[in-house]
Amino acid sequence: MTDRRAGAGPGRPASRTAPAPTTAAESVEAAISAATAHPDVFEVLLAGRARAAAALIDRAELTGPLAGELISVKANIDVAGVVTTGGSRALRAAPPATTDAVTLRALCAAGAIPLGHAAMTELAESAVGLGPGIANPHDARRVAGGSSTGDAAAVARGLVSLALVSDEGGSSRIPAAFCGVVGFRPSRGALSRDGLLPLSPTLDGPALIARDVATVRRAFDVLAGTPPSAPRHLTRPILALPRTYVWDGCDPHVQTSLDHLLKRLGEHFRLTEVDIPEFHHLPALREQGDFAAAETAAWARSAPLDRDLLGPLARDRLERGERLRACDYLTALRTRERLITSVDARTAGWDAVLMPTAPRLPPLFDDLSTESEKQINPHLLRTSRLANLLDRPAVTLPAPANRLVGLTLVGGRGADHRLLRLAAMVERALGSS
Numbered sequence: 001m002t003d004r005r006a007g008a009g010p011g012r013p014a015s016r017t018a019p020a021p022t023t024a025a026e027s028v029e030a031a032i033s034a035a036t037a038h039p040d041v042f043e044v045l046l047a048g049r050a051r052a053a054a055a056l057i058d059r060a061e062l063t064g065p066l067a068g069e070l071i072s073v074k075a076n077i078d079v080a081g082v083v084t085t086g087g088s089r090a091l092r093a094a095p096p097a098t099t100d101a102v103t104l105r106a107l108c109a110a111g112a113i114p115l116g117h118a119a120m121t122e123l124a125e126s127a128v129g130l131g132p133g134i135a136n137p138h139d140a141r142r143v144a145g146g147s148s149t150g151d152a153a154a155v156a157r158g159l160v161s162l163a164l165v166s167d168e169g170g171s172s173r174i175p176a177a178f179c180g181v182v183g184f185r186p187s188r189g190a191l192s193r194d195g196l197l198p199l200s201p202t203l204d205g206p207a208l209i210a211r212d213v214a215t216v217r218r219a220f221d222v223l224a225g226t227p228p229s230a231p232r233h234l235t236r237p238i239l240a241l242p243r244t245y246v247w248d249g250c251d252p253h254v255q256t257s258l259d260h261l262l263k264r265l266g267e268h269f270r271l272t273e274v275d276i277p278e279f280h281h282l283p284a285l286r287e288q289g290d291f292a293a294a295e296t297a298a299w300a301r302s303a304p305l306d307r308d309l310l311g312p313l314a315r316d317r318l319e320r321g322e323r324l325r326a327c328d329y330l331t332a333l334r335t336r337e338r339l340i341t342s343v344d345a346r347t348a349g350w351d352a353v354l355m356p357t358a359p360r361l362p363p364l365f366d367d368l369s370t371e372s373e374k375q376i377n378p379h380l381l382r383t384s385r386l387a388n389l390l391d392r393p394a395v396t397l398p399a400p401a402n403r404l405v406g407l408t409l410v411g412g413r414g415a416d417h418r419l420l421r422l423a424a425m426v427e428r429a430l431g432s433s
Contacts, residue, residue: 024054024068024113031070031115034159039135039161041150042116043075044082053113064220066162067111072118072154074165077101077206078195079117084389086197087120087132087147090309101195103164103206103223112220115160118150122314123296124166125197127174127380128363128373133313135365137179138403142362145175145380148209152179155209167207168200168292170357170384173396176209177357177406180398182423184208184216186416187393191223198299200292202333203388213397213424220420237422238270239409245279246355246383253361257405261430262354263386268429276353278343285339289332290324297321312370313377336389343390344413352422355383357396357406365386379388383408395423400431 021027028050034043050070056062063287073079076086078097085091100108119132129146136142137156139312144153151163167185176183184207189207194230198204206223210216226232241262245257265271297318300307310318358380369375387394387408393416396406409426411419 006009024057025051027068027070028054028113028115031159034257035067035116035154035156036152038157038159040132041154041157042148043085043087043119044079044117046079046082046114046116046402050113050115053108057111057113062111064109064111065222066107067110069162069215070115070160071107071112072116072151072160072163073104073114074148074151074163075117075120076124076166076197076199077164079104079105079114082117084197086123088122088305088310088314090306090314091304092307093426094304097195098319099195102192103274104195106223106225107162107164108350112162112219116154118148118154118163120149122311123317124168124171124204125313125317126373126377127170127358128368128377129175129178130365130368130373131313132369136362136404139362141364141366142180142404143365143368145178145358145362147171148175148207151209152181152183152292154177155179155181155211162210162219163209165201165207165209166196166204166314167305168204169381169388172209173205173384173394173406173408174358174380177347177396177398178362178404180403182210182213182216182395182397182427183357184210184220184395184420185387185393186220187414188391190393190414190416191197196218198295200295202291202295203385204292213395213420213427216395217420217424220416224416236268236270237425238272238349239265240274240276240347240350240353241271242276242279242353242355243273244275246386249359249379250356251360253402254356254405257399257402258356258407260401261399265354265426265429268425271351271354274350274353276346278339278346279386281339282386285332285335286385287387289336290320291329291332293317294323294324296320297324306355313374316374325363340390340413347412352409352411352419357408359383361404375414385399385412393419395419397423397427397430
């Protein structure tokens, strides 16, 4: 049985003064109590399901590498018996999902306990996170980011330790960076998309948010279906630092925080300044093809969507997609493949490419409106969408001294496990584990 929760205004970090739970049932009850105190985080609280799973774990009838791990699930991912709203009122009359998404089934089979269907920006259109109205756990004057708004807040507030989300252009990594946690976007095709709203098959896919890299690695090992190959010893890995593009328009506060991190990383890794001219072609590629808009518009033709209930940003996305010419879309797909091949060759000798996750601090609620959100959103996505357009895994790590700022590592295509091993090394070097 599920309890639908109405949205609410900005919340505060959950209290951590209660005694530590000793059983899965106690952990679930504490989480339900905390979630009730923060009703903005979840569209649906899965209290009955969480209690039933906890009982199985406490009786040792459900075991696995994630046994007892509380998780949240983004509202564009199917949960059996719950409507997959994608954060939109326009889908609330749709029939409930009949089964869990493939990724959720795998996590639950490994012992994870789903606590709730988390709030998100409508149809994953915004990285700002204004729509859900969820306050940043570290600064309630600021947004928590998007589109995986509720999931990042749930992890940062300690309601859950892991979130199953999606990432179309930064949807996992931007809110993770704003909330001071870890966000991971796997390579396209690494995880099943079955049960994920098909808003952008070209760019979107399942992703993870967690309190630390170790939790992400355990979850990804479960979801990837095969254990990672034997790790190659990494002796002072080479981290590439682009000279231009990723730093253009970067907020001084972000720049200062990341300069400090890069200085520390230079003591443990080989940092090399590089030029990646292909980056400068990606904004025009996105404008020409607008993959997400075109593919969302195609999905909407047969979706149980009440267009009269769409918000302005989601409506704008559909209209952009409907205006896009097929020849422009197909040309952009071919251009993207050429850029992917070129960047693969250019970066072959590096272990990862470093960049800011977002070029600015989380916006203040008082500075935002629907119109300003529309203007800020492309700037927020400037660096994070590079990984999606180039089909690469990427992970954001929090700056220990400023939990509103994230540093992204972009790995090689298909080298997801290797990137996560490297991220764990960087996390230790930064002292953020």
